[in-house]
Amino acid sequence: MNNEYIRVVNAKENNLKSISVDIPLKKFVVFAGKSGSGKSTLAMNVIYNGYFNKSLNYDIKIKPCALVQRVSVLDSSTLLFEYMQIIGFDCKKIKISNYIDFYKQNKLSKFSTEELEEIIKLLELDLIDLDKELKAISLGQFQKIRLFKMLINITDEQLIILDEPAIGLNYVEAEKLAAACNIITKAGFSLIVIEHSIPMINNCDHVVEFGPGAGCFGGQVVFNGSIDGFKDSKSVLAEMIWKDTIKTSSNEEKLKKFLVIESVNEYRFSGENISLAIGKFTCIAGKTGTGKTACLDILYRSCDKSSGAGERRKGLAEIKGKNEIRRPYIIDQSPIGNNSSSIPATYINVMDTIRNIFYEKQTCANKLTKSDFSFNADGKCKVCNGLGYSKDLVGGEPIFIKCDVCKGLRYNSDALKVKIKDYSIGEILSKTCDELLEINLESNIISRKLGFLKTVELSYLTLGQPSNSLSGGEAQRIKIAKELSKKLGDRCVYILDTPSRGLHLSNMQSVINVLKMIVNKNNTVVIAENNPYFIRTCDWLVYLTKDDRENMSVLYQGKPQDAPKDVKMELGI
Template structure:
């Protein structure tokens, strides 16, 4: 802002000082603002409008954000909820809203407020369609469409439809089985104890809203870091713990957020951050190339009698090098058409028809399939196809275990969601040898996962733990939290009201702590194990 704009005061504050506030603080400021005379008359309508929009932001769980927060620093879930809040302010009627997993990144406490907001949108006379795996959201819906019964080739049809209670009783619905409690993610029979174990100690963490906290991470456990949205979880783990460990163990030059001291790094030999960033930004990257699966597949094709007779080496079956690839599209399978004043359009290559390879390369077949047909297989189909080849079957089995059996081996990496990219990274780590002294860090790995997929994922994470590794998970999903060995709960609120350790201990210890919002929501889950009903979020439509 220019000098003149920065010279205007409202309620004793300038605009930069107001925009530096969180949504909650700005709302309190507006409600407490008292302007006299003509100033009050001019400002009344404006202040009411601003207060209403701030209230909408708070209702969708964003009261911890500062008003001057850069848009590119927002998560996908936060950006989506800001757009939702703007629609609430518009007051439109007769609109169909489509939301894709709006509960991502929300604590169960904040999720209830979001669902109440969606119900309010419906009550205004709108239609709200939500793609969601969250149990609270499913029970809050007036009508549920359950797709399946499985993923990929095993899905694609409506298994059950109707109110959640009807879906819960449907025998073929996997979702219904979990809703009714006929099937459940079980509690571990025993939890790995923190007693007598070496630990990693982080002292004086004070980045962003952290209040110079001291944190103990018992090693060899599955640890969940919990807390309401904006409580400081990502700052503690992604911005402080991971950079410290990466600098010490791998000499990576990442600057951690401020802290005083760290102890216990000597017990670790590796740290791996399995985040949701893309595995590749070009069509040349895919699940087969990223997981290392493509190399043994190419070697297998080059070992066929046809390939040997032609003198083809493994490189012949790569779409990244000259020789075997289609030169018209240079192995991309697509041709970019530049459009003036419009986004570029990609069309299938006329020469190779999208296969990426030239005709000579496609003549070579293994068990009746050429290399392009293999890349078109899903992970599940490829697992059966390559069952006699251990080097390939083992990697494919790991991909199935992390819940991506429906992905195609050659699927463009740019089409993968953040959750899918994260599970591919997890699969790659599982395929590697570990020494039992690795620190794995995962940020909300259940994003986009059904109850059944979460159950599979937990088996994988517990297996990493059982090898002696430490698994630190930032998570809101109570089904994951209840299976943890140890929980570190931050809060009590988001933004300036957070950044403190509220409670630490086992899930049972947290559930008994009245100070913890996480414990408050965790207690009934531990008590019933398999929830048969959910408390009403908003009034159901007849």
């Protein structure tokens, strides 16, 4: 290994195609590319695991630490200073910024006092109370806090790996996060960031782009060089960033119907009126902690007519225009399965169909039962108990290691002997949606549902991937695909939180088109989103802000093209 590089040779993990790559040390390096193109595999499975697991035969010589995605804040009454492991310091009614004074005397981190002070300001954590409960903190704030916690607790690690730290941040917040990343590298650390955010890419030192596609169509390094070289490259991603191909909506139609939630006093709102366009695509934007997700919760509870809805609406003001809405659907980023054996095939209701196809196509005299084609029953691999993997923890987050016996296929040898078009049931579940459409299992139900997964840019997904290994964005898009596979009703409101999560720039228009298709069926779509491309294409924008005491308010409501210049600057539109 050259002293100036992390050198990876012949990496074949997951979909990586025997790649060799040199990654510069003490630089802010972005791993870019579509979801499923190999970014996380190289960062976590090869570089991170390669240091701790020498049997992988990767010569990784600097010790890494990693911060992987979280879908939600810990629902806990744990206080912030307890979570951050701050000891020997009275944290009652004290801001995070005041902790620096204590730090000056104790020198508890590898960073200088000045560096930590600047990072705290850039992350906008300085005014957060250390005795605040975690459940009262927004997801965006929590992600920043997790990063700061990592930094103050670093010991002998020299490489920091971050998985999409800019998710949910607005344009200016992402620029500040990029500036914080540059402070980290100037302090002597090496930094690898898996990221889709334009400000993060634009302000890094070095880009490694994976592709050209995702899943089996990815796994290659299509660019590896400085940010200046990337700008001059012919990469589709580079052209989208610097040619700015998605323009702000110029819809001049006068919007006439609105849901108006009056005198909102929930959370930290103080008598705000929030207007959402009926039969249109509305985007709620704002910095972390300004109440975007809170608005979605208020909207859902205000429109909900299911059993017990009256109790859940207690304390909410009546919503004007509610008679125009038949029912609300909330499509969140929570996991699609509650147990470790859950997979997308089960969630979208094709697993029984796949199992029946294998059962019915048997030709041998001693047929297996349908239960033999279930990895939760008689067909399971006895070593991994049908999971296909064992689980380890990386920084408190799950990492999945393939079973040595079934090779991740979940099934025992008897079930794997049955083949359709030369593939076992385990191999079918390991194929991407694109590959399955090409194989063609001759089932209209399966083909139709695979088509909807492809529509929401999940063509790289395998139906047998553990559901608890999916990102929040992937889980949300699977839920969208499931809704699309049903007969869409009308006069409903579809509520989504950060649908851009995990999306490559080239995939965003497809998801935006799906949301607009739902609107065109006489429905309303409301999203909480800071991504500039989603904001530019919406019909109605609600921009939230907060004061120094974290009281929330509406700064702007209207069409995105009519927003004030300062709002447009904050949002990057």
